[in-house]
Amino acid sequence: MRESMEFDVVIVGAGPAGLSAACRLMQQAAEAGQSLEVCVVEKGSEVGAHILSGAVFERRALEELFPDWQERGAPLNTAVTEDRLYLLRDEQQALRIPDALVPPSLHNPGNHVISLGNLVRWLGEQAEALGVQIFPGFAATEVLYHEDGRVKGVATGDMGVAADGSHKHGFTPGIELHARYTLFAEGCRGSLGKQLIQQFDLNAGADAQHYGLGIKELWDIDPALHQPGLVVHGSGWPLQGESGGFFLYHGDNHQVVVGLIVDLNYHNPHLSPFEAFQQLKQHPVLSAYLSGGKRLCYGARAIAKGGFNSLGKAGFPGGLLIGCESGTLNFAKIKGSHTAMKSGILAAETVFAALTQEASGTDLQADFSARFQASWLYQELYQARNFGPALHKLGSTLGGAFNLLEQRLVAGKWPLTLHDRQADHLQLQTLQESAPIRYPKPDGVLSFDRLSSVFLSNTNHEDNQPCHLKLADPDLPLQENLPLYDEPAQRYCPAGVYEVIRAEDNTPLRLQINSQNCVHCKTCDIKDPAQNITWTCPEGGGGPNYPNM
Incomplete structure (x- = not known):
């Protein structure tokens, strides 16, 4: 009996959406002179441990939540x-795109280069000061229901x-x-949110939700090469024929973050997002900053990038899905933190009412x-x-x-809506339809292997526990995925979790x-062509522990 x-x-x-909702609930209770019991449960070992983002941050929602954020010491230290x-x-070779030809959404005046993990840690402090109870290290693994089907809460x-x-x-x-109401803010492809979406349709x-896999590293670089506030984006090589893009942001303390986002609608089963990222860092546009530097941390996370057209209902009897759980990221800006926070604020106001x-x-x-x-969030999305959809249907050029034309001429208000309704896992071609891709071996200077990378994510799971990566059919990977796609899990997983073990006769x-390696990115749950893999929460406190990410 529990x-x-x-x-x-x-x-x-306890991410941007969940903590913003918690803070706004307590603010309203204080304004109304009421008492409110609010609990946040977080699977990471501490608040911020599992948070991974670029991140260039837009302050709009933060300023609504805490107009005095500067006086409170919010960690926004590097303006773009x-x-x-x-x-x-x-x-x-590289071509720099003139500013006049860059969509307005990719200009960042007034924004900041931040560690989202550190911002979330700060939000956690604000929430606790307001009276919120936060329980890190406890994974919510089950949705509880009343007899009438209304959500009753969760079980750890x-x-x-x-x-x-x-x-x-x-x-x-x-x-x-x-709880009287439960808010689900698990982030992209949350395990409980996935169940609720199905349960309540x-x-x-x-439109089908679309995803990208974001891989990121934190580097110390030569102070002479550091340009605080410089934001570099790009696309093209080494993802020819597939969509995605890279980023390199100069933060504070002579550090930069570098990363690659690979859209998970990619076609070629030979593609390895991890190895493409390692190859990318050899390009002069990036190596000019990274050479002579030291890699400090590594991580990976899926992002929900379907945007407005992929938004379903957020509400169900007894609760709401918020933030990246519901898909509020603005892919045109490559930003989802401010939109997640706003959705949390809106959810808090809804629930308090x-x-x-x-x-x-x-x-x-x-x-x-x-x-x-009625909010700016709706208008922005x-x-x-x-x-x-334009990039998916028409290609990058x-x-x-x-x-560019839509955003510059009519600010996204053309009476035309493009759709991309095919799910990402249905996009893989077979081996026979695809050209092989060969990646260079890591040099240990700018490029590295998976295992040394996972080590830098501080990933750990309690020994001798049930595998949290569930196969509906244990035979399917070798019987179907291997002959058709050479089991793509070996390549799309950025942490070396999936290995096909062969005998001497091949x-x-x-x-x-290798579930111990899992960095909780959720890519396997998304990209497996047979949808045979279900990611579930391991024992609470397990997974990565990202500092300054």
């Missing part, structure tokens, strides 16, 4: 000073379960967290939808609705031209899952 705790609101996930956009033609996972399902010494059962009528009305039957979806449509024996 113990239970009662709250007014339970929030799953310059934007540069490149098209990489090959491993040596058991601690101390062995791989065979037996209880180890120190076994502790999970706890049920009951929340995506009915929306429902709480004060004392009406358990309040239609959260209708109220949230009305608030969303609507204006960017064609950005991703024609799609880029379309986006016949495959088995698919080995």
Whole structure:
């Protein structure tokens, strides 16, 4: 029998959306002179441990939530000073795009280069000061329902379960967290959010959600090469024929962050996003800054980039999906933190109104939808609705031209909406249809292997626990994925989790899952062509621990 705790609101996930919602709930309660019990449960070992983003940050939502953010010491220390956009033609050549030909959404005046993890840690401090209870190291693994089907809360996972399902010494059962309303802010492809979308058919009528895999490193570089506030974006090589792009941001303390986003609608099963990223760093546009530097940290995370057209319903009986859980990232800006925060603020105002009305039957979806449509968040996402579909349908050259014209001439208000309704996992071609790709071996200076990279993510999972990567059909990877695609999980996973173990005569024996390496990026759950892999939460506190990421 599990113990239970009662709250007014339970929030799953201590990211920008979840913590913004928690803060706004407590602000409203204080303004109304009311008492409110709000709990945030976070699977990471600490607040910010699992947070990974570029990040160039737009302050709009932060200024609404905390107008005195500067006095409070929010870690926004490096203002953007310059934007540069490149098209990489090959491993040596690059074309810098004139500013006049860069879509307005990729200009960043007034924005800041930040560590989103550090901003989230700061938000956690603000939330706790307002009276929010935050429980890091506890993974919400189950949605709880009332008898009438309304969401009742969540249960955290058991601690101390062995791989065979037996209880180890120190076994502790999970706890049920009951709430009048539950907000799910797990981030992109949340495991519980995925269940809720299916349970309540929340995506009915929306385009398929689209995703990208973002891989990022933090570097110390030569102070003479450091330009605080310089923001570099680009596309092209080494992703010829596939969509995606790179970034390099100069932060503070002589550090830069460098990364590659690979759209997960890619076609060639030989593509390895990790190896493409390592190859990318050899290009002079990036190596000019990285040479002589030291790599400090590595991480990877999927992003939901379908935008406005892929937004389903956020509300269901008893709760809401918020932030990247519902897909609020603005891909035209390559930014999702400010939009996640705004969705959390809107959700908090929706839920507080429902709480004060004392009406358990309040239609959260209708109220949230009305608030969303009246907000700048709706306007921003609507204006960017064609950005991703244009690139997918027309390619980077024609799609880029379309986006430039639409954004510059009519600010995204053409009476035309492009759609991309085919899911990313359906896009893979077979081996016979695809050209092989050969990547150079890592040099240990600018490019590295997966295992040394995972080491820098500080990833750790409790030994002897059930594998959190579930195969619906354990035979399918070798029987179907291997002959058709050479089992693409070996390449799309940026952490070396999936390995096909072969015998000496080169016949495959088995698919080995190195779940200890998992950085919780969710790519396998998204890209597997048979949708045979389900990512579930491991024991709480496991996974990466990102500093300054």
